[in-house]
Amino acid sequence: MSQFMIRYTQSKLFWPFAALVLLLLINFFTIPGFFHITIKNGHLFGSLIDIMNRVIPLLVIAIGMTLVIAKEGIDISVGSILAITAAAAASLLEVAPLPYAILFALVIGLICGLWNGILIAYLKIQPMIATLILMTVGRGIAQLITGGQILTINNKAYEYIGKGFLLGFPFAIYIGLAVFCIVLIVKKKTALGLFLESIGSNKTSSHFAGIRPEKMILIVYIISGICSAIAGILVSSNVSSADANNAGLWIELDAILAVVIGGTSMRGGRFYLGGTLIGALFIQTLSTTIYSIGIRPEMTMVVKAIVVIAVCLMQSGEFRKLIRQSSFKKKVNEA
């Protein structure tokens, strides 16, 4: 039994999963009706549905981030790409039909990713610095597009993407699931996963084995850019506006956190898409919980920080060893 427990607690997914369950339990006891789901006009409503709906932009970005981190990189420009693509889609909607706007946003995301990828893969600029450029400049570009104002969107079809319902569930959930499944299938059915993990673990050996690291780096930053664009469309359609300053602000930090909580190491190598899913759900549930149990606004960041630190500590094998040793000593002393 204890062997069994040890194996489970060492699994990458155990602690974030346990934390998520614990968080839901806390909600169950403190917030009446947290698990309650009602049906209005054939649509499902409730806190759980709300969490699943809100997590989607974060999840989509975190999936792209997982691939970037797997190859030992980082992309801190995702929030800015989100803002640019949201602004691009919103402004084009004023003059062109919906498919063009969506396509335009995705292409902009692709170009942003390409830019990052070229800087990193071919000009060998460190990922943090290279993406910092777009992070800083990006919001400026977004402001240029919106003309410094918050663009309101008046297109029912576009708003459906972020606000509509399909078969009872919010439409955004389907998009999130689709992105997750596509990337999962690509990982399982092509050599992308193998090559990424190989490059992230040892770039020189991978190069010697015929893998072209530059190409792979370019691909992952492009994927990350497109994921950010999808998130940009979701966010802007959900609030029916494009806000160059605040759309997706700090989302890069939550995304990185979701990836790391999900068990993917910042040093690259093995990556866990399922872990990222749990990580993103955990962060969103945490934010929702903090608001709904009525923690004062000035305290929210502190509470969030404490919980995240706790989860990260529990994930660390070294920390668990420390705890085991001290509890063991206690037992010896008591005996």
Added chain:
Amino acid sequence: MNSDSLLVAKGISKGFPGVKALSNVDFSLRKGEIHSLMGENGAGKSTLIKVLTGILKKDQGQIYLENSLISPASAEEAKRLGISTVYQEVNLCENLSVAENIYIGREPKKNGRIDWKEMYRKAEVLLKEKLNIEIDVKRTLSSYSTAIQQMTAIAKAVDTSSGVLILDEPTSSLDKSEVQKLFEVMKNLKSRGMGIIFVSHFLDQVFEISDRITVLRNGQLIGEYQTSLLTRNELVSKMIGKEWIEPLLSQKKHAANISKKNFLMVKGLEKKGSMNPVHLSIKKGEVLGLAGLLGSGRTETAKLLFGIDASDNGTLVIENEKIHSMNPKLAIEKGLGFCPEDRKTEGIVGELTIRENMMLALQSKRGIFNYIPLKEQKKIAEKYIKLLNIKTPDMEEKIENLSGGNQQKVILSRWLATNPSLLIMDEPTRGVDIGSKLEIRKLILDLAAEGVSILFISAELEEVAACCDRVIVLRDRYQIGQLEGEKISVKNILELISEGAGVVESVHD
């Protein structure tokens, strides 16, 4: 217990899940002796050393240091007790200076601040007195050769050790004169009463330097012997556990099955500052050797052929097709394979499993979208684990958990899986035990018999002489000569290298 015993281990046992790495092993080190620990990969040498230095916890047994019972729980504790270790791979900070590396964590202080002058002075004195080398200790470690880096690690270990020094494969990256220098240092330390445990795969070195030899096999103690009373054949027999006949080593291949057609032809291929023009050709089924001393341009030539380094000049022709700009992926597509010299940084992908490591080259040959189904992957991995006798409980084991020889076999499998027409092997037998060494050599000959061309690079000239149909000799990054057929011998290669000085100069003019 003997009064001059320094470090004694009694009845040491250590098991890992599924393996008994050491069972009831005794070991004793006396003051003022050099004691070699011998055995094949996986015999338990590293485990024993890790137990002695506190990195691994023993399951059973006692360790005595100068007749008092010790049980070091960590490497730091062992160091405090006076047991210092230098590992095969240099564990130093390349971006710090030599002096900083030696005194890191115990810097001389003055008024609470680091006394840099004193530190540099002490480092210089230490290196000069104990190791007899004079270098600028203020320069960063990365600016020095591997040999100097190794010496720095030894200097640090000697300085912190009070009695026991463990050298785990210290010579594998050193050339002949550097090895001699190290041996002088070891003799010097020995005369001061220090006990040295020496681990090496080089039999000659073991016989040259050690006073006694302890042999392990499959985690068992085979025995402890006086070096002067042991012959090479006896030692090897004890290590591999069967009768050993030396001539097997010099088994020659028969040149009969070499095709007349060239597989690869190179004219004047060069990279300025790295390698001067190379002219060579390899026939199908031929084993071509590249011989020369460390830094003679062997690896550089191989990297040019495989497209890891871009050439500035010259032509490369593979099967009558001229290749304009070579890169590893193209090389693989053209049927080349390359087992690099530096296994740890250029060969293995440590975090991945054995199976995944084997798939990399074949997968990049087939392309990213043509994923090899898991079933096929497992079949390939199973095949090569069996064929090359790779010792592992499972193909899903991380490759970094394997011993050096087995890692090398996985890398070889990676290339064999691509069905190569030309396999470039850069020091395939370095750091590999004698049993695996023979297996790898036999593999080379078998492959050649099947029509695969081999470019074989090795610092061990006996090996080059034994395996190759033709040998190209390099010196100071120039190609200086060639030996063929009966003329290939260690003596002739050495002669060519020493005569080569004149050739190099004439090329300069």
